[in-house]
Each structure stands twice: as C-alpha cells, then as structure tokens.
Amino acid sequence: MKPVNKIKTLFGVFTLLLALVLLLSFKGESKAQAAAFLISPYYGNESINQGYHGGHPAYDYSLTYQPVLAAASGTVTRVQWYNNTPECHQSPSNTACGYGLHIYIRHNNNYVSRYAHLSSTAFNLNTTSAPVNDGVVIGTSGHTGWSTGPHLHFEVKDASGGNANPYALNLWKDGQAAGHPLPPLASGTEIIVDDNTTNSAGFSKGRGGIFNNNCPPNTCPYWYHYTGIGYGNDMYATFVNGNVVDYWARWQPSLPSGGGIYEVFVHTPGDHATSWQAPFTVVHADGQTIGRVDQYGLFNRWVTIGVYRMVPGNYVYTTDATGESQGIHCGGGQWCELGADAVKFVRRDTLYQSLWRGNQGWSNSVAIINNLPQWGTGTGWLGTTSLDYLPGSGALQTQTYFVIGNTLWQGMWRGNQGWSRTIPLHNGQIRWGSASSWSGPAPISGLPGSGTLQTQSEFVVCNTLWQALWRGNQGWARTIPIQGGQPVWGSASAWTGPISISGLPGSGNMETQTEFAVGNTLWQAFWRGGQGWTRTVPINNCNLNWNGASAWTGPVSINGLPGSGSMQTQEDFVIKP
C-alpha cells in the first residue's frame, strides 16, 4: 500500500469512471470455446499474400522462417511430412508434395487449424495428442512441400472436415483478424552455446549412445568438423543412423540461479546439414520435449523449437537417430547429414501470477511471446507460502504488484492495515533476497470509501501508474505519474468513484481484481462469488481504449485453482528480461 497523499485530479472523471470497470480476471487455465475461438497472433491483412478462395481455402501469410503460434487452444493431433518421397522436400510445381512439414491442432469445438510448409516443430514427429494453448510457439514457418516461396499456410477445417473461412465466419474472438499486425518480437537476453573443438563452454559431443564417450578433439571419427561454415565459422556433422542412437551432441547454457523462461533456437548451417527431421531434445524444468528441424531446407538460419521453463543444469541435445536411413529423404543411396552447430536460449518476458486462498499463497510464471501469454508453458502453480512471512496480522485482504524499470513494487493489506516494499530486478530475475524492509502499516482510513478493503490493484501503462480498489462492493480509481522511475505520489489524481459492483458481470461480493499490460493490451480479471471473469482493453498510444474493451469472458470456476477456501487475492505482473 503506497502512501496516500493529497492529489490533483489529472484525468476527467468520465475517463476514470470508465477505468473503474476494471475487472480483475484471473487467467484460468481453460477458456470456454464459443463460436469465436481463434486469437490473432497473425499477422494482419498486409501480410497476406494469398487469401481465401475456392482454389485456396486458407490464408498464406508472408512469413520468412518466423515463429508460428497456435491460433487457439486444443490438442496437437498431427506433426508429419505430407509426402515422404525424396522429390517432395520442396517443389513449386509438384502438388503431390502438399503441406510439407505440417501441424494440425484440433480445438475444443472440433475445428482443426492447420499450419503448413514449416521448417521446424516444437513437437516430435508423429505426435497425435499433445495439449497446447493459444499463442504458444509450435514451430517455425518455412518453405517445405508444395511451396513457391517461404510462407505460412494457415487453414481451418470445420468439425466435418470441410473448408472454413476463418475470417468470413468471424471466428476470431479478439476481433482482430483484420489489420492486426504482428507485434515486433520482444528481444530478450540471449545465451548462445556454440559447438567447439574442446568440448567446453557448455558444448559436448560423443558417440556410442547418449552422453557416452565424450570425444575431445579427433577421437570421434564420424563427427566431421568443418570450418568456414556455420555459426562461429565452424560446425560438426555426422551421418544419420536410422532409429539407433550412436552419435550425440549437447548444448548446456549457463543459466542464472532460479532459471527462467526461454525460447530455444537451433542454428542450421548452409551445408552438411541435410536431415529433414533432425531431433533436438530440450531437457527443461518440466520434463523433456523433442522438437524437429528440417535442416535440408535451412541455410544459415535460426529456427525455434519452443518455449520452456529452464533452470541451471538443463540442456538441449541431438542424436543421429533421426529416423532416416540410407537413401531415405536424401536420395541416391546416400545418408542425410545431421548438422550440429549452435543453440540459442532467449529469455522471454515472464508473467508472474500470485494468489492467496485460505491464507496460503501460490505462484505461477508464464512466458510471453509476441505479447501473448503462453498459457500452459508456465511452471504450474507452486505453493504454498504461509501468511507468517508477511507483516501485520489478520486475514490477508489483498496483495498487489507493479513493475517500474528494474524495481518490483509489492503491497498488501491485512487486517485493514497496509504494507509495502520494493524488490530489485536483475536480468529478469526477482532478487527477493535483496528486498527492502516492509514499510507500514498504513491505515485504511486514508483510502476512499467505507467498509472492509476487498481488493486493490495496480498496473503501469507507459508513465502512468493506475490504482484501483474496492471497499464494500464499491470501486475507486486514480492515477499517479511516473518520473525518473518513481511514482510521484504527490501528483496523484483524486480518487474517482464510487462505482457500484452491479455494473460487473457475475454475482456475489468482490473478492479480487488484477491487471497486467503486455504490448498494446491490458488484461483484466476479477473474482466475485467464487467465479472469475476476464477481458482485454486495447492500449493506443499509452491511452486505455475502454470503449474498445472486449466482452467479459467467464465465469471460470475457482475449482480450477490450487488451494482451498475463498479467493483472497490474485495479482499478475510482467517482468522483462
């Protein structure tokens, strides 16, 4: 809870009244599938190079080896090459080559989205049942199969397998199918592990089975070393070996304590890498996942094989067991080559979530890719934290976080007394151990309204800190300018309100509210009566476009959350690397 000082009204009352329709929506793990179910990580009309018509019941987006994201939650039911014959790696004229390397996702309404001509996948070949959430990275676009140039072929089939025009049927739930350009990929801190001749700096290779027989220079006869090619001007290559693991290579990054969420990229050189389906296994904090890379179709490119939570000790490895034998894919009785070059680990923005139920705390972290939370890639709810670690006494009423620069601001209320502190951020890591002391308590009498404090929330948009609170089912809001990385409390606007809870969906008392801003979108959620609601609000040039807010989605049952008891508080905030 931040000190409440006398403030000036900085914004029109009308604006703030609209702002009071902030709903904290806890982002539940499942979303109801309505008629509109697709989201738009794609890519705007200006990026379409062939639209939907009778001879082409799909959209072609002019992507050039860029990440491909799932358009809606569902189950991955297909990861395969459309045609295995050697002549069908890529052809502009041979229609038999079809989709090339492709992925199908079956959604909860039994529609199927198809992603074709890929160059890498974040799932193993022949995957038939893998859950995936919308916006998650599923692979990299490419130029495989029947393709005249690099692009993403995006197709939707209805529940009967018939053609469906996603735009015409208005299946895009965020209404942004048209004119919604792909946001620039947020840059994150990168760790590149490159091959080397000394089995050092995180790279190692060997033979005779997985991680057997590390080979220092010149002791692995069939790891061929090539210079003048590849990332760092060298690479290794070996011949594929069907389904038998013999030769291997491993890339282990030096990750900071606590790890983080990383997108993993693999580099393919321009030669000596001709496997159509090189396997790269990511050993991450939540298990192992195999991605596949079409090395034959890549020339000095990085491609993604997915986003993972990784902690120190995690790594990526490949083996010569690509599934390809002599004469398969590469033709002419020859063996394809598996290239081992460099692997890159890119730290991604992380959405942190915390909640309290029954005086026990839980936390979750979720990657953000292309300004979309990658629901399902998170740690999963981790808990529990006891209330004993927090200052004050009494039941926890609310907790709040917001980030300004390299500082995480944390506040909480319990027993109608407020406390706050700051925690430094470093390279995307929260330095809990370096947190300031809690300051407080601040009395609730400094807040507008009456009754018990039900919830307080804060979020930052550009240079403005927004605050909202609910007491006695009445809402209040104000803004505080940010200068020099600090809220200027003395210049805070007056509290605007009260707003009645009757304007919100659902029923029951307000329990908690949360927001977070990612890119040009403010995500809002609230819980009342044990049910959660969410919506998004566009941000235009640092202004919140309340009129353009999406409809409220919900309700989501609290049963999907960990713990037991009533919802006390939930808060989300984004940490950039």
Place this chain on the structure above:
Amino acid sequence: MHTNNRIIVRMFSLLLLLIISCTPNSVEPPVTDLSEVSFSSEQSGTSSKSLIRYATIELEENGNAHFHEPAHFSHFELAVDAQTNIIEAVSITLSPELDFIPDHVVPSPDGGYLVLMQPVVPGGRPHVFNQKTGEVQALFETYAGGRFFGWHPDARHFLFWIDMVGLWLVDAETGNKLKLAEPAGPVQGAAISPDGQTIAYITNDLPDTVGALWFVDSAGKDARVQFDAGDISYLYSHAWSPDGMQLLYYGNCSAGSGGKNIQVGGPLCVFDTLSQSSQSLELPFVGYEPVWSPNGRYIAGTGLATKTEACQKTIILSESDSCLYNGRSIYLVDMVTGETQELTEGIAPVWSPDGSSLAFLSHRTGVPEVWTISIDGSNLKQLTTDGLAKSPYGQLAWVQEVE
C-alpha cells in the same frame, strides 16, 4: 518440333465444348456399394499408334517457373509409332470457360473420362470430364485438395484421398463415392491392384507403427495390415506388378522379416505377397515414380549416380526445380536376373505400352525436354524442342491409342 495447334479431335475434342457450368456438387452423392459391380479391365480397338502426354510450363531464363500464372501452362499429346517417330504433335486446348488450369490431366484407360486436377492445397480437386456427354463434374468442392491415386482397371472408377476425410473409390460416371478407409494420418500413397480387387495404401493408423501398409478390398471391406513399410515410406500409384503378386514401395525393406524398423537395404523394395517378404532393389533411388514394365520383368526408376551430391542447398532454396536433373539417370532393374543398369541421364520414366521403350524428361540440352530410349539403350530420341517456352514437367503418360 512443329506442333499442331488446332483443337484436336479424338478423345480430347470435347474439351473444346466443355460445359463449364461446373454444376457445384453442394450435395454429396450417395455412397455406392460397389461389391456387386463387376469390374472389367479389357480394352478394345487399339491402334498401332501410341500417345505420349505431357504438361508444360513456361520457364524464365534462370529456370524459374510461373506456376501461379495459368496462362503459362499447356498440355500436349504426341502420337508416335512403334519406333517412337512422331506422327502428330497436338496442343490440347482446354476450353477457356474452365476456370482453372489443371496441373494434371489423367485419362481413364479407355479414354472415356478425363480427371482434370485443379490445384488446391494440399493437393488437388478432381473435375471429371465425361467424353460422351461433354459434361464436367467437380467433386469434393467443400474440402481441401486431395490426391489422385490412379484409375481402376474398369476405366470408370478412380482412387482419391483427402486428408481427414477419407480414401475413396469414385465413380466417374455418377460421382458416387465409396469410402474405403478413413485413416487418421496422412496416406503415404495408394495403389489399385491390376484386377481391381485390392487397394493398397500406407498410413499410420496403428499404434507404434507409422508406415503400416494396408490392404482393403474394393468394397471397402476386409481392411488388414500387411506389414510395416517403415517410418518413412511411400507407395506410388503404380506399385503393383502387372501380375498383381508384388508391390513396389519406398521405405524399409525388412518388411515380412520380423525386423521392425530395422532398416534392411532400401529405399526401394519389392514385397512379394506370396512369400510375404521384401527384397531391396539396387537402384540409387532419388525420387519420382518407379514403374513396372508391362510384362513385369523390369522396374524403371530415377537414380542418383554414386557420390553425386543431390543438390546444393542454395540452389534448392532459390531455384529448386533447377536442381531436379543434377546427376539423375534412368535406371533399369531386371527382376529376373537382378541386374541393375544405368540407361541414360534423365528423370521420371514411363513405359511404352509395348514395353520396348521408355519416355522421360532430360535436361541434357540445357532445358527440360521429352526424350525416349529403348530399353537396350539404343534409339535415344529427343521428342520435344520447345525449350523454355513450353518446358515439360511432372509425370508423363504413355498410352496406347484407342480407336
């Protein structure tokens, strides 16, 4: 080569009169039980001439093609005698009312129908032209494109597959469809047996078996797995030997040997349905459909000369079709002696109806052209000379003229 640009007579004449009203098939015709239909593969009235059919595309100087520009496509037919001398060369003019240019035109064995394949991702949409009525019927209009897997020997039905919709036997006369199977995975090729009774196809409908080769009868019954053709496998549409006893496939030749996914030779294999075992062919296969000779003694295919690099990646990515011919040759496997010989440079061979010659595509003059050669390596002939303006591509067809 002088080409007769008149609108041709014979079986293609009615193409000029194509009724491209293209009655939409918005309602699926009823499924037909074909179990009581007798199939006949007899042909009558053959002449001494045979016909080589091919499609062409206009190429740029650098070898790039305008595949999205219909005006640059053409279809041709060469009538040749027994010595592969050209008797007549005809440009097939499709009616301008046809609102697409087919990338494949596949006549039925007796010429009574044409399947015109409209390119629709991921494959094509079939339009059936009935020579007797002059009508064109579009099929599977509400679905993604599929794959044409060959005519039934009865010259009336054909095999067609659409991913996630099914593998069908389609009646060209009525448009009725019989679903033979509905595989969950992509069908890696399918082929109808010479007697029309059995359809073979590869898919991954079994747990832990990605490349299962299945048989199903022409009534869509008695589906049964034959063997594991390998995780990476394919069945071309002319896979059956003429006597129907063997299957040619691309994949793992350990089939029938109990060696699950233990690669034995390959990647071209011949499965014997009697002994239930496979043998590996010593043909350095590099793609394009391998084909049985009409008498079943030989298999012709496209191979890559030893130690020849298939293609530089830079070329693949920028001008992929320019790499189609590099180091490729026509190979002949004698199934009696086991001998394999390299005949001549080229790709995608097809047999003459009498089995004495092969037609193929070659780039030896600097541009793709149609060539023929006798199976003893003699009588090498260049049949087309249109160069970049009309560059042959795709699979040729060589059929006996039916009078």
